[in-house]
Amino acid sequence: MLLAIDKKRDNNFLYQQIYEGIKNKILEGRLKAGEKLPSKRTLAEQLDLSVNSVSYAYGQLLAEGYIYSKERKGYFVENITKFNSRGSNENKFPAELKEELLNKSGWLSLSHMTADISNFPFKEWMKCQQKVVQNHKAELADIEHPQGPYILRETICRMISLSRGAVCEPEQIVISSGTQLLIQQLMALQNKGAVFAMENPGYARIRNLVSSMQFEVRPVSLDQHGIDMKEIHSSKADIVYVTPSHQFPTGKIMPISRRIDLLNWASQSQNRYIIEDDYDSEFKYETDHIPSLQSLDRNQRVIYMGTFSKTMLPGLRISYMLLPPALLKEYRRRYSDAMQNGNSIMLFALHYFIESGEYARHVKRMNHRYESKRKLLIKELHKRINDRIHIENVPAGLHFLASVKTSKSYNEIEESSLQNKLELYTMRRFMLKPDWNKPKQIDLVIGFANIIEEKIPEAADRFARIFV
Amino acid sequence: MLLAIDKKRDNNFLYQQIYEGIKNKILEGRLKAGEKLPSKRTLAEQLDLSVNSVSYAYGQLLAEGYIYSKERKGYFVENITKFNSRGSNENKFPAELKEELLNKSGWLSLSHMTADISNFPFKEWMKCQQKVVQNHKAELADIEHPQGPYILRETICRMISLSRGAVCEPEQIVISSGTQLLIQQLMALQNKGAVFAMENPGYARIRNLVSSMQFEVRPVSLDQHGIDMKEIHSSKADIVYVTPSHQFPTGKIMPISRRIDLLNWASQSQNRYIIEDDYDSEFKYETDHIPSLQSLDRNQRVIYMGTFSKTMLPGLRISYMLLPPALLKEYRRRYSDAMQNGNSIMLFALHYFIESGEYARHVKRMNHRYESKRKLLIKELHKRINDRIHIENVPAGLHFLASVKTSKSYNEIEESSLQNKLELYTMRRFMLKPDWNKPKQIDLVIGFANIIEEKIPEAADRFARIFV
Numbered sequence: 001m002l003l004a005i006d007k008k009r010d011n012n013f014l015y016q017q018i019y020e021g022i023k024n025k026i027l028e029g030r031l032k033a034g035e036k037l038p039s040k041r042t043l044a045e046q047l048d049l050s051v052n053s054v055s056y057a058y059g060q061l062l063a064e065g066y067i068y069s070k071e072r073k074g075y076f077v078e079n080i081t082k083f084n085s086r087g088s089n090e091n092k093f094p095a096e097l098k099e100e101l102l103n104k105s106g107w108l109s110l111s112h113m114t115a116d117i118s119n120f121p122f123k124e125w126m127k128c129q130q131k132v133v134q135n136h137k138a139e140l141a142d143i144e145h146p147q148g149p150y151i152l153r154e155t156i157c158r159m160i161s162l163s164r165g166a167v168c169e170p171e172q173i174v175i176s177s178g179t180q181l182l183i184q185q186l187m188a189l190q191n192k193g194a195v196f197a198m199e200n201p202g203y204a205r206i207r208n209l210v211s212s213m214q215f216e217v218r219p220v221s222l223d224q225h226g227i228d229m230k231e232i233h234s235s236k237a238d239i240v241y242v243t244p245s246h247q248f249p250t251g252k253i254m255p256i257s258r259r260i261d262l263l264n265w266a267s268q269s270q271n272r273y274i275i276e277d278d279y280d281s282e283f284k285y286e287t288d289h290i291p292s293l294q295s296l297d298r299n300q301r302v303i304y305m306g307t308f309s310k311t312m313l314p315g316l317r318i319s320y321m322l323l324p325p326a327l328l329k330e331y332r333r334r335y336s337d338a339m340q341n342g343n344s345i346m347l348f349a350l351h352y353f354i355e356s357g358e359y360a361r362h363v364k365r366m367n368h369r370y371e372s373k374r375k376l377l378i379k380e381l382h383k384r385i386n387d388r389i390h391i392e393n394v395p396a397g398l399h400f401l402a403s404v405k406t407s408k409s410y411n412e413i414e415e416s417s418l419q420n421k422l423e424l425y426t427m428r429r430f431m432l433k434p435d436w437n438k439p440k441q442i443d444l445v446i447g448f449a450n451i452i453e454e455k456i457p458e459a460a461d462r463f464a465r466i467f468v
Numbered sequence: 469m470l471l472a473i474d475k476k477r478d479n480n481f482l483y484q485q486i487y488e489g490i491k492n493k494i495l496e497g498r499l500k501a502g503e504k505l506p507s508k509r510t511l512a513e514q515l516d517l518s519v520n521s522v523s524y525a526y527g528q529l530l531a532e533g534y535i536y537s538k539e540r541k542g543y544f545v546e547n548i549t550k551f552n553s554r555g556s557n558e559n560k561f562p563a564e565l566k567e568e569l570l571n572k573s574g575w576l577s578l579s580h581m582t583a584d585i586s587n588f589p590f591k592e593w594m595k596c597q598q599k600v601v602q603n604h605k606a607e608l609a610d611i612e613h614p615q616g617p618y619i620l621r622e623t624i625c626r627m628i629s630l631s632r633g634a635v636c637e638p639e640q641i642v643i644s645s646g647t648q649l650l651i652q653q654l655m656a657l658q659n660k661g662a663v664f665a666m667e668n669p670g671y672a673r674i675r676n677l678v679s680s681m682q683f684e685v686r687p688v689s690l691d692q693h694g695i696d697m698k699e700i701h702s703s704k705a706d707i708v709y710v711t712p713s714h715q716f717p718t719g720k721i722m723p724i725s726r727r728i729d730l731l732n733w734a735s736q737s738q739n740r741y742i743i744e745d746d747y748d749s750e751f752k753y754e755t756d757h758i759p760s761l762q763s764l765d766r767n768q769r770v771i772y773m774g775t776f777s778k779t780m781l782p783g784l785r786i787s788y789m790l791l792p793p794a795l796l797k798e799y800r801r802r803y804s805d806a807m808q809n810g811n812s813i814m815l816f817a818l819h820y821f822i823e824s825g826e827y828a829r830h831v832k833r834m835n836h837r838y839e840s841k842r843k844l845l846i847k848e849l850h851k852r853i854n855d856r857i858h859i860e861n862v863p864a865g866l867h868f869l870a871s872v873k874t875s876k877s878y879n880e881i882e883e884s885s886l887q888n889k890l891e892l893y894t895m896r897r898f899m900l901k902p903d904w905n906k907p908k909q910i911d912l913v914i915g916f917a918n919i920i921e922e923k924i925p926e927a928a929d930r931f932a933r934i935f936v
Contacts, residue, residue, distance in 0.1 A: 056756075063755040065693075065723020081728040085735045087766040093637045094793055097800075101618060104606070117609045122601045126594060133590045138572070141585045141918050143782050150569060169561045177645050177785070177809040188680065205805050212656065212802065225533075255533020260549040267553045287531040288487075298555040314611050315812025317645070325562055332565075334680065337673050341645040343811045344783025450609050 002038060005047050014049055018057035026066050026077055033079035037067060108459045109423035112249065112399035114450030115314050116373075119365055121358060128352040129345055136348050144340035144347070148175030148320070152351040156306075156320055159354055164278065165295030166304055168322050174331065177317040177341045179277065179305055180209055183241075185338075186275070186303065186321070187213050189330045190239065197237035199227050201430035203248050203277070206241060219432035222247065226254040229261045239273045240266075244293050245281035246397040249430045249445040253394060259293055266301035273327070274302045280310045282363050285371040285395035300324035308350065310398060311363050318342055318350060370398060373448045373456065380460035385467060399447040401427075404467050406442050413442050413466060420462040442467075470506060473515050482517055486525035494534050494545055501547035505535060576927045577891040580717065580867035582918030583782050584841075587833055589826060596820040597813055604816050612808040612815070616643030616788075620819040624774075624788055627822060632746065633763030634772055636790050642799065645785040645809045647745065647773055648677055651709075653806075654743070654771065654789070655681050657798045658707065665705035667695050669898035671716050671745070674709060687900035690715065694722040697729050707741045708734075712761050713749035714865040717898045717913040721862060727761055734769035741795070742770045748778045750831050753839040753863035768792035776818065778866060779831050786810055786818060838866060841916045841924065848928035853935060867915040869895075872935050874910055881910050881934060888930040910935075 003021040005014060025031040037043070040058060044051040058075055061067045067075050132140070139149065147153065153170035160166040176182050187196070187210055196210045200219030211217045218235040221228050227242055242262070244254035254262075266272040276293040284290070294304040304322040309315075323331055340347075353359050378391055378400070385404065392401040406413070410428045417424040427443035451459055471489040473482060493499040505511070508526060512519045526543055529535045535543050600608070607617065615621065621638035628634040644650050655664065655678055664678045668687030679685045686703045689696050695710055710730070712722035722730075734740040744761040752758070762772040772790040777783075791799055808815075821827050846859055846868070853872065860869040874881070878896045885892040895911035919927055 060755050063721060063752075064758055065721075065725055078723070078725060080725045081732065083728055083766070084732045085767060087768075092635075092768065092793070093640070097639055097793060097796055098637075099618065099639055111610075113611050114609050117605065126597065129594065129597075137585065140781055140783055141582050142579075143581050150567065167560075169566075171565055171567055172561070177811070178807050180807050181649075181809060205807070208805060253531060253533075255546070257533055257546060257548045260551055264549065264552045287528050290532055298551070299553060300555075300560065313608055313812070315608055315808075315815075317807075317809050317811050325560070325565055328565055337676060339646050339648050339673070339785075340783075341649060341785050341809060343645070343785050343814050344781070346811050346814070347783075 002043065003047065005049065015053040015056040015060075018043075018047070018049075018054060019060050022057070022061060023064075023066055026080060029082075031077045033077055035077045036073075037075040037077065039074055107421045107423060108455055108462065109450050110377075110425075110446050110448065110459060110463070111423045111450065112425060112445050112447030113314065114447065115310060115312075115398070116366065116369060116449050117313055119362070119369065120313060121362060124356075124358045125349065125353060128349040128356070128358070131352045132345050132348040136344075139348070140344055144342075144344050146335050146338045146340050147171075147173065148340050148342060149344070149347050149351065152347050153320075155351045155354045159359075160292075160304070160306065160322070163289055164281065164292040164304075164306075166292055166322060167295065167297075168304075172323050172325070172328055173320050174323060175318065175320045175340065175342055175347065177319070177343075178309075179279070179307055179319045180205060181341065182305060182319055182321045183209060183275070184213070185331070185335065186327075187215060187239075189327065189334060190215070191271075194238040195236050196239055196241065197232060197235045198241040198432070199243065199247060200432040201249055201427060202241075202432055203243070204430055204432065207432050217432075222250060222252070224252075225258040226252055227258070227262070229258070229265065232262075232265055238271055239275065241275040241277065242293070243277045243279060245278055245290050246283075246394070248277070248279065249399065249427070250401050251392050251394040251397060251399065253290060253396065254293075256296075259296055262293070263297055263299070263301065266297075267299045272301060273324075275305060276302050277305045279305075279307055280397045281306075282311050283367055283370055283397050285367070285374065287395070294322060300326065303327065311359070311366065316346070318346065370449060371395075373451065373453055374400070376453060376456050377446070377448045377451075377460065380457050381463060384460055384464040388467065398449040399445055402444045402446050404442050404444065405440055406467050407440060408442065408467070410442065416466045417462075420466055422459060422462040422466065424463070424466070470511065471515065473517065483521040483524040483528075486511075486515070486517075486522060487528050490525070490529060491532075491534055494548060497550075499545045501545055503545045504541075505543040505545065507542055575889045575891060576923055576930065577918050578845075578893075578914050578916070578927060578931070579891045579918065580893065580913050580915030581782065582915065583778060583780075583866070584834065584837060584917050585781055586920075587830070587837065588781060589830055592824075592826045593817065593821060596817040596824070596826070599820045600813050600816040604812075607816070608812055612810070612812050614803050614806045614808050615639075615641065616808050616810060617812070617815050617819065620815050621788075623819050623822045627827075628760075628772070628774065628790070631757055632749065632772075632774075633759040634790060635763065635765075636772075640791050640793070640796055641788050642791060643786065643788045643808065643810055643815065645787070645811075646777075647747070647775055647787045648673065649809065650773060650787055650789045651677060651743070652681070653799070653803065654795075655683060655707075657795065657802060658683070659739075662706040663704050664707055664709065665700060665703045666709040666900070667711065667715060668900040669717055669895060670709075670900055671711070672898055672900065675900050685900075690718060690720070692720075693726040694720055695726070695730070697726070697733065700730075700733055706739055707743065709743040709745065710761070711745050711747065713746055713758050714751075714862070716745070716747065717867065717895070718869050719860050719862045719865060719867065721758060721864065722761075724764075727764055731761070731765055731767070731769065734765075735767040740769060741792075743773060744770050745773045747773075747775055748865045749774075750779050751835055751838055751865050753835070753842065755863070762790065768794065771795065779827070779834065784814070786814065838917060839863075841919065841921055842868070844921060844924050845914070845916045845919070845928065848925050849931060852928055852932040856935065866917040867913055870912045870914050872910050872912065873908055874935050875908060876910065876935070878910060884934045885930075888934055890927060890930040890934065892931070892934070 040054045044054045153173035157168045157170050196215045197218040220231045294302040307319040388405040390403045508522045512522045621641035625636045625638050664683045665686040688699045762770040775787040856873040858871045
């Protein structure tokens, strides 16, 4: 008899017992290639099951290629290769790769990477998604334009022309899920030997990304006006990455004179480009918006980049870049069949969110909220270690730079902030040159976005404790 | 007098007139470096404006670096670099780069890239998002784990163990917004000279992506069982990309024997890997699910990839891969500071969508719907050109392969499907070797997902017309 079936076991899946039983006999070689299987009827009678169960099992074995059928002759076992090396599945997953999920309860965060979403208008955001479902069924059923929905590109274009003086056409906007992906696409368009220069200290993720793409990355130091022009000229850079409206991480605003120097440098050669990462320019507390570098550029040398992750939700993952026509041509040639990786519901929803004015209202709301958090945190820090802390007081963005006089090392500080359950990042994280160091002083990048106002004194206490 | 102000013009923004006026005078050189500006009070009197407006304007000019202040001495013009080359902004955007937005009204689609979303449970999907907003505020305020939220990885793990026999731990799951990005991350971990083999005909986007990363791509032909083993062995491939549960685009299901051949090939060397792209395995119409290649692998050689774009929404952009431990180590070393590019609300929502059973219900619903569309389309096509059309009848996926006897060329067919407003893709799109050609026959990849059942006869009419 071919099989033994346990009828008490899950009645509905009797066919699976047949399927499994025959499959295993074949894999174990107990049913030989070419061997004839009993007809569906015979097997059904043997097992006292419905012919349906048997024929469904045979169908599955056919589909997977364990058996074949000959017309009016019946079913036969396929000639199946043997596994020539077969490990076991048992505990193959190395314990050291297990993730330990850290418990953040009791922690306070002075991270620069977070945002305050307690006031985010989720209800209005959902309404915008509803509009998308009502108005864009056809678009949602199809694949998206590589650069993102045209109406969103129009809306972004209009917005940054007004708020940032950007000069642009919707065609020039490329939307993607994050600045890293935009830089990656951009660098993939560069020639093999291209040199990438960036501010030091700077955005280490970008450095890691670009050097992982086999490009040479030249860190360029900062003077009091921003990126050092002498170093740029000697760097042989083809493309330079800067954050002029709020240097990351020092917070400096690049003055007009340095902006013009930079544009002049770029205009000296056909292939020089400037990436302007405007990552948090929406937040200015005592002044108006500062016109973007791109708005001053008359030679199409600037690639403007913006994001909605800082103003809306860190996990929103919607960023965009504004490509000069020459690069747009390249981009289209290269990425005509690339997939847009933003979620289309979210992309269309963002269009309605901006168009309805919700976005502007939210940014304004957050501007006030962040301004008072910032003031309070600076006040509380001064209260505690006034004599030893120096804060770069640039009223912009979601973080500021602070230097504290101390004999402690970076290791000790980072260690002790762990013990005090204070999420705090030192400048070490952003130094693109290891040799960088100042004696008797620790530089910190202090974010104030995601800490509750009531908790700020407590955070300042912990901060002071760390530097005792 | 320094400035002339038009008070009739937008009263609230008088300060802007002051700011613009002084800024332009400085840029035009009519205010010289070092020149002293009138005190706030003096200028306010001259212009008969509030001191506030003037001091706000001065503040802005200070922030942007047009002027500087000396204590108790007043405000002075900065020494500003001149633009050494300055084009104009006028119509710099080349007309040929304008996008013409095509109007799809009147069109019918037999595209393989779309999905039928008319039954998508948007209400339930929104409810899942609501749950996220209620339960995951903290996570939404912070940046996501590079591999995606752990609870979603757990859920996916559980799901594919059940439906695909996959052997996995949540740690091994990497979520990203699209298969292309996953392949890109994966290939970036390969050694420089690595050879990438893939099925021919196959997924051209993947070919373009991988070769754009400077890897050698070896197209491998198919025999009746799938990818040709002789060619693989001679290809010197390090990594091979296959679609065993429903070959893209031919639709063939790889039989167990060939699966074992492939696994045996991979197990012959430490660095050989198989990418199993299971892009539409959820749709099987007459058989049960077919166990994945990964489920047969006992030597950790298979990278399993899945997507939710086919089962839910093409624009959802949520895909995942299951990494063998050795590659996971590599991945973590390389991508520890990479950003997760999926939208976190959507990622957490997907967890609830699956957990609540909504996902399984939706897939089941769509399975029935697609099965009947498929049957009907095949019937209608046979009705019209029975004698000349051959359809590869594999009851799976969202498309099937058809060959039509004709004297027409691929160009003529593609041209005429445009005229007949029928979105239709020929095999040409998927041939990875240009020389590939059959006389007197046109192969087509016919998708049936996004055409309304009532329109299928009409689509078949147009199809027939194209081949007259």
